[in-house]
Amino acid sequence: MSAAQEQASSEAPAQWHRVLTVLADISLFVNTRAVWTQAASHRVAVAAVISVCYASILACGVLALTVRSRRSLVRLDLLILLTAVTLTLCAWTLLHQGSDEARLTTQAAKELAAGHPVYGRPWPWLFDRTVALTPTVTGTYDLTYGYPPLAPLLTAPLLGLGHGAAPATAVSTGALIVGAVLLWRMLPPPWRPAATMVCLGFGILPQYARLGYPAILGLALLVPVVVAWPRIGRGGRLGVSGVARAGCLGAACAAQQLPWFLVPFLLAGLYAVRRGELGARPAALLLLRLTGVAATVWLLINTYFVVSEPRAWLDGIALPLTQGAVLHGQGLVDVSLYLTNGSDRLDWYSHASLLLAAGLFALFVLFVRRLGPAATVLPWCAFFLATRSQDGYYLMMTPLWLASAVTAPAAEFAGAWQPRLGTHRTRIALAALALTPALLAATLAATGEPPLRMAVTGLHRSRPVAASRLAVTVTNTSGTGLTPHFMLTAGQGMSRYWRIVRGPKTLPAHTSASYELGPPAESYGGRYVIPRGGAHLRLRAFTAEPQTLSTVYVRLPSA
Structure with a gap:
């Protein structure tokens, strides 16, 4: 260590570093x-280990x-x-039962080890009463593995x-620890406590890791990519570091x-920065090399499945x-879920999400000098309008926000290329034009009317606290026949x-019918326990073509 470095390390630390x-x-x-x-x-x-911590x-x-x-x-x-790593491992030692995603990942790994197909195979035995299911608007559940194959x-x-x-949760927990250590090591020393706090503090991301979310593995692999990402390929050469980042x-x-x-935001931002430094052609060639390395690694990991079961x-x-x-989720869909009685235009939530993603990407390209530092935040904003707008989509990627804030400041984008847009008024008009389609689609989705009018006319109990039958009168107010699928919910989620015990499968337009509903099938519970006497519940009816939701509040009579 030089004399200057020795003197710097012996100086008093900045107060914000202490904080x-x-x-x-x-x-x-x-x-x-x-x-x-x-544990006690x-x-x-x-x-005892936790007490030491x-x-x-x-x-x-x-x-x-x-x-x-x-x-x-x-x-x-x-x-x-x-200390944070030790606490994370202690928590995993006790709580490694995982979620539905962990069970699916572990089962996929078992099928892979046995030489069986992984994709397109339902595994209903994994989902007992304690494991969450993902219902679909078709009245069924997603019981198959629906992620890329690296986690299995x-x-x-x-x-x-x-x-x-446990095996799947071990992978995700280990990945989170590795990602936290990498982020800690790659950040400048005064900022390293923030890496510990964001990755392992507060118990948020460790909980997702213990649930076995494959996204945690993706997060860990993105950490070395995002740290100082505008400097990738500086001078026109990827180098060993650039190739490694592309592989990650x-x-x-x-x-x-x-x-x-x-990916689109990182590639577009990197092209803009390198084009400002090198020119259009060298920047494009550099981006092509980086994309080629990334695509090769992705394809190598997927090769076995591409060959053995391509369609599945x-x-x-x-x-x-x-x-x-x-x-x-916690996004705009709550308007249709909780603030109104549903919507006959649920598809427009998905359209709005895609349009917002496209609009934000267009804004990023047009205003990369201003929006460049937000490249790791903008992609997740589109999920706020999606039909599945769970906060996990934002939370699990927050370490990337920190990495970008510390290592990709606005100064890195000062010389980036961006299209010439003319006057300030023109820029405002382009920004509004990019976001208006998403706003219109979201408005259409949120202002839809429920197509089914429902009224609960009777409740039969097998026991004082368990419902065995629910009688409902349903009127289809829309102009098309609908195939409803019913569920009774309390609170969020x-x-x-x-089951439809009696009543038409498809309800024609502008007609009414009486339905007798039974609790979920035995494999998914077999009975419905009434939360409490006289509780307010919601009876929901989903349809797939078109995607709609109709809801009615229900007051169940006391026993």
């Missing part, structure tokens, strides 16, 4: 007590406010990271690790579909975009579909 270190330390308290409580009852050794958190809090040199504070940041490929060697979904980009796209939405593989990796899942 970040303290915040990272505090973030480790969140949800830790809940894990310790479970049946895994005492794990509880508590001591580490307290000690780090004192040291963060008292150390006198930058070097000491950086070392303290490393200790906080190690990595899970297959770990199948002996434990029962249930291809692997991320082979892990889950969310990275697909980020293609349908499988496109499934989240084509499955027709029912509305769910969806439930299992009820």
